[in-house]
Amino acid sequence: MVKRSYSYVIFDLDGTLVNTAPDIALCVNELLRKRLIPTLNDETVSQFIGGGTELFIKNLYSFLSIQLTDSQLADEVDQFFQLYMKTPVQKSNLYDTNTYSVMKTLTEKGIKIGICTNKIEVLTIDVLKYFNLFDLCSTVVCGDTLSVKKPNPLPLLTAMEQINANSNNTLYVGDTRIDLECCQSASVDFVAVQWGMDKELLALPVRFLKEIEELLAIVC
Numbered sequence: 315m316v317k318r319s320y321s322y323v324i325f326d327l328d329g330t331l332v333n334t335a336p337d338i339a340l341c342v343n344e345l346l347r348k349r350l351i352p353t354l355n356d357e358t359v360s361q362f363i364g365g366g367t368e369l370f371i372k373n374l375y376s377f378l379s380i381q382l383t384d385s386q387l388a389d390e391v392d393q394f395f396q397l398y399m400k401t402p403v404q405k406s407n408l409y410d411t412n413t414y415s416v417m418k419t420l421t422e423k424g425i426k427i428g429i430c431t432n433k434i435e436v437l438t439i440d441v442l443k444y445f446n447l448f449d450l451c452s453t454v455v456c457g458d459t460l461s462v463k464k465p466n467p468l469p470l471l472t473a474m475e476q477i478n479a480n481s482n483n484t485l486y487v488g489d490t491r492i493d494l495e496c497c498q499s500a501s502v503d504f505v506a507v508q509w510g511m512d513k514e515l516l517a518l519p520v521r522f523l524k525e526i527e528e529l530l531a532i533v534c
């Protein structure tokens with residue numbers, strides 16, 4: 315149930331604020347090319363993003379009917395990170411040109427904002443800094459900050475604890491069923507973005523933002 319007026323807003327990153335699929339697809343396609351496997355388009359790749367990189371590589375290869383051993387998976391993940399870290403933002407873009415201004419307006423109104431993502435910290439910080447969003451965030455909890463990731467509620471609860479937020483005054487903005495499940499487990503209100511990567515979320519009875527600016531009416 316989404317009510318009005320929150321003091322804290324925590325955002326997911328990939329699929330919610332930034333369309334990172336083009337850069338992730340660039341890297342994964344380089345891995346596929348090495349294995350002489352036909353490359354995939356951004357949309358196909360994007361449906362596997364959101365659960366952290368291990369799960370992303372595992373699900374993507376299983377979609378291609380390729381079973382990886384644990385050590386092959388670890389090796390592919392490692393190679394993926396090496397490619398992605400070299401140039402984290404080449405083709406990624408903000409979904410909405412108002413993202414910065416909406417986030418800034420929230421902070422100017424005294425709302426604390428933060429990030430809780432399954433992306434690893436070094437990449438998260440690069441992406442946030444590239445789009446000038448890093449300095450607006452009071453907390454950034456990433457996929458490798460703790461030993462567990464979303465949908466486990468602990469990363470979100472940790473982000474909230476760092477800024478003295480609680481489940482009654484916090485709204486989470488995300489784009490996947492993983493984000494929804496995390497919020498349900500943490501008893502935090504959830505609003506989804508309509509442009510996200512998990513198209514199956516669209517069929518669920520969840521409140522959606524058609525554009526980021528709608529957040530101001532919900533929060534303030």
Ligand SMILES: O=C(O)COP(=O)(O)O
Pocket residue numbers: 326327328329363364365366367370430431432433434464
């Ligand atoms: O799985 C990822 O790498 C990105 O995850 P996010 O949707 O939590 O930002």
